[in-house]
Amino acid sequence: MARPKEHKPETILAAAQALFHQEGVGVSTARIAKAAGVSNGTLFNYFPTKQALIDALYVSIKSDLGQAVGVLGSDDPIEQRMRQVWDRWLGWARVNPEGHHVVRLLHGARLAGEQAQVEGMTALQPAIDLLNQALAEGVLVDLPLDYLGGLIEQQLDLAVVAQLDADQADIAFAVLWNGISSPSNQTTSPLKRVSA
Numbered sequence: 001m002a003r004p005k006e007h008k009p010e011t012i013l014a015a016a017q018a019l020f021h022q023e024g025v026g027v028s029t030a031r032i033a034k035a036a037g038v039s040n041g042t043l044f045n046y047f048p049t050k051q052a053l054i055d056a057l058y059v060s061i062k063s064d065l066g067q068a069v070g071v072l073g074s075d076d077p078i079e080q081r082m083r084q085v086w087d088r089w090l091g092w093a094r095v096n097p098e099g100h101h102v103v104r105l106l107h108g109a110r111l112a113g114e115q116a117q118v119e120g121m122t123a124l125q126p127a128i129d130l131l132n133q134a135l136a137e138g139v140l141v142d143l144p145l146d147y148l149g150g151l152i153e154q155q156l157d158l159a160v161v162a163q164l165d166a167d168q169a170d171i172a173f174a175v176l177w178n179g180i181s182s183p184s185n186q187t188t189s190p191l192k193r194v195s196a
Contacts, residue, residue: 009046012036013057021098025054025111054106055116059123061096061103066123068092078134079177079185085127086156086173093160104157139185148180 015036019027029050033043047053069088072081093100106112112120121128131149134140140148155176164172178186 009056012038012043012046012053013060016053016057017061017098017102020057020102020105025105025109029053051113054111055113058103058106058112058116059119061099062120063123064096064099065089065092065103066125069124069127072126072130078130078137078139079181081130082134082177083173085130086169086176089156090159090164090169093156097160100157100160138182140180141182143180151180152176 012032016027016032019032019035029043030040032053033040036043043053047056068091069085072084076084128145128149131140131145131152135142135145135148155172159169159172162168
């Protein structure tokens with residue numbers, strides 16, 4: 001039997017995101033179903049467990065972020081492509097503060113399942129490929145990729161939470177870049193925003 005069209009999983013995910021943002025992940029599936037305008041049974045038709053709902057929401061938000069980061073120009077210098085990631089990530093978070101908050105909550109509390117985390121990372125593959133290239137070419141300091149990726153993500157999150165203006169974001173990127181790049185690749189002044 002086909003599911004009714006008016007009960008799309010996206011409606012349930014949107015309700016879960018809004019409630020997780022407002023109240024945290026302890027909110028019940030019954031409350032999420034009510035906010036989505038569906039029965040608890042309908043919610044469980046799409047998401048058999050609350051963990052499945054959390055995982056789907058995590059992947060959905062990370063996929064949205066991955067689309068915002070998009071494809072990076074392979075001919076541009078690595079620093080400029082890193083700046084593109086920075087600008088696009090911050091732009092996405094400013095437009096999607098609720099999604100940014102919820103993905104930070106799910107990630108920080110390690111609530112997303114292992115497969116969901118893998119899928120979330122896959123959504124950001126261009127940024128991961130850029131980090132791998134930068135490491136391979138000696139552009140970045142010799143630290144593990146997971147550490148550098150986590151450091152970058154924390155700096156981005158801090159920039160969003162601090163609501164940095166454009167000039168402050170320029171300075172924050174320079175601080176980040178000078179902290180992760182090898183000495184010969186560091187800049188003396190902030191790299192200005194690049195066009196998306």
